[in-house]
Amino acid sequence: MASVPSSTAIVATGLRKSFGDKAVLDGLDLEVGTGTVFALLGPNGAGKTTAVRILSTLIGFDGGQARVAGHDVVTEADAVRAAIGVTGQFSAVDNLLTGEENLVLMADLHHLDRAQRRRRVAALLDRFDLTDAAGKLASTYSGGMRRKLDLAMTLVGDPRVIFLDEPTTGLDPRSRRIMWEIIRSLTADGVTIFLTTQYLAEADELADRIAVLDRGRVVAAGTAQELKRGLPGGHVRLRFADATGLAAAAVVFPDASRDDEALTLAVPGDGGVHALKALLGRLEQAAIEVEDLSVHTPDLDDVFFALTGHPTARQEAVR
Known part of the structure; x- marks a missing residue:
C-alpha cells in the first residue's frame, strides 16, 4: 500500500x-x-x-x-x-471492582508508574463526572x-x-x-x-x-x-402572500407541486447554494415576491432505506 x-x-x-x-x-x-x-x-x-x-x-x-x-x-x-x-x-x-479500581487496572495494564497512574485516573474521573462515584462498585x-x-x-x-x-x-x-x-x-x-x-x-x-x-x-x-441531497424528493417550499403570487410562480415552475389552500409551491431541487441562487434569480426576473422560503431534504432514515432496502427502527415504528 x-x-x-x-x-x-x-x-x-x-x-x-x-x-x-x-x-x-x-x-x-x-x-x-x-x-x-x-x-x-x-x-x-x-x-x-x-x-x-x-x-x-x-x-x-x-x-x-x-x-x-x-x-x-x-x-x-x-x-x-x-x-x-x-x-x-x-x-x-468489571462489576466486582469500583469505578476507580477499573481505571487503576487499565493504568497498570498500560504500565503507568504510580504518579502517572494517580494523575491519569483522577483526570479521567473528573472528565467523565465520576469522581463522586469512584469508590462505588461498578455493578451499582x-x-x-x-x-x-x-x-x-x-x-x-x-x-x-x-x-x-x-x-x-x-x-x-x-x-x-x-x-x-x-x-x-x-x-x-x-x-x-x-x-x-x-x-x-x-x-x-x-x-x-x-x-x-x-x-x-x-x-x-x-x-x-x-x-x-443525493436522494430524490428534496424540494424548496415557497409560500406566497396571495393566490396571485402563487399562480404566477406556478407558471415559472411548471414541475412544482402546488397547494392552493396553503399558498405554497414545492419546487424540486437539492437545496444547494447554486440551485437556490438560480431559483431566486428566476423569481426576481419574473418580479414575483415570496413571503417565506424553506428547504426540505430527505433525512438519513430515507437515505438508509434507499441504499440498503432496510427500514430503520424509526421507520419500523411508524408502519
Missing part, C-alpha cells in the same frame, strides 16, 4: 472477510481523516463490527490492506494497538455511568484513534447526549473517532463523514448533507 498522508488516520482498501462460505466484507474501502468523527452505518449483519475488529487487529482478514494511525494492521499490529482504543457494544467494566452504576466508565478506561492509554462500536446502545436520551458531548470533546483534542451506530440521529449529529455499508460493501459515502 502506498504511503498514507498524516491527515489520514485510517485507510482500508479492498478488505475481504468470510466466515465459512458467508462473505461478511466484500471489498471494503474506507478513508478516515485525522481528528474527525467517521460513522459507519448499516443494517444488522452488514459487517460493521467485523470491520472494527479487523481495523483494531482483533481478527485477521482474507484480502485487501489496511493502515491505522500510519501503521499496517498486519505487519505493524503492535504499533496499531499502541495507538488505538476500542469500546465495544458490550461494556468491558446506571447504564450511562457504565458507558462513561468504559470509555474512560479506553482513554487511559491516551489513544489517538478510538473505535466506538455502537457506544450508546441501550442508553436513555440524556445519557446519549452526554456521550455525544464527550465524543465532541475528544475530536476537539485531535482524537479520531470511528463510530458504528444504528442511531441515524447520532451519525447526523456527530459525524464529519458517513459511509453506508450493505452486504459487506460501502454503497455510499459523504457528509450527511451530501447523502441526503
Whole structure:
C-alpha cells in the first residue's frame, strides 16, 4: 500500500472477510481523516463490527490492506494497538471492582508508574463526572455511568484513534447526549473517532463523514448533507402572500407541486447554494415576491432505506 498522508488516520482498501462460505466484507474501502468523527452505518449483519475488529487487529482478514494511525494492521499490529482504543457494544467494566479500581487496572495494564497512574485516573474521573462515584462498585452504576466508565478506561492509554462500536446502545436520551458531548470533546483534542451506530440521529449529529455499508460493501459515502441531497424528493417550499403570487410562480415552475389552500409551491431541487441562487434569480426576473422560503431534504432514515432496502427502527415504528 502506498504511503498514507498524516491527515489520514485510517485507510482500508479492498478488505475481504468470510466466515465459512458467508462473505461478511466484500471489498471494503474506507478513508478516515485525522481528528474527525467517521460513522459507519448499516443494517444488522452488514459487517460493521467485523470491520472494527479487523481495523483494531482483533481478527485477521482474507484480502485487501489496511493502515491505522500510519501503521499496517498486519505487519505493524503492535504499533496499531499502541495507538488505538476500542469500546465495544458490550461494556468491558468489571462489576466486582469500583469505578476507580477499573481505571487503576487499565493504568497498570498500560504500565503507568504510580504518579502517572494517580494523575491519569483522577483526570479521567473528573472528565467523565465520576469522581463522586469512584469508590462505588461498578455493578451499582446506571447504564450511562457504565458507558462513561468504559470509555474512560479506553482513554487511559491516551489513544489517538478510538473505535466506538455502537457506544450508546441501550442508553436513555440524556445519557446519549452526554456521550455525544464527550465524543465532541475528544475530536476537539485531535482524537479520531470511528463510530458504528444504528442511531441515524447520532451519525447526523456527530459525524464529519458517513459511509453506508450493505452486504459487506460501502454503497455510499459523504457528509450527511451530501447523502441526503443525493436522494430524490428534496424540494424548496415557497409560500406566497396571495393566490396571485402563487399562480404566477406556478407558471415559472411548471414541475412544482402546488397547494392552493396553503399558498405554497414545492419546487424540486437539492437545496444547494447554486440551485437556490438560480431559483431566486428566476423569481426576481419574473418580479414575483415570496413571503417565506424553506428547504426540505430527505433525512438519513430515507437515505438508509434507499441504499440498503432496510427500514430503520424509526421507520419500523411508524408502519
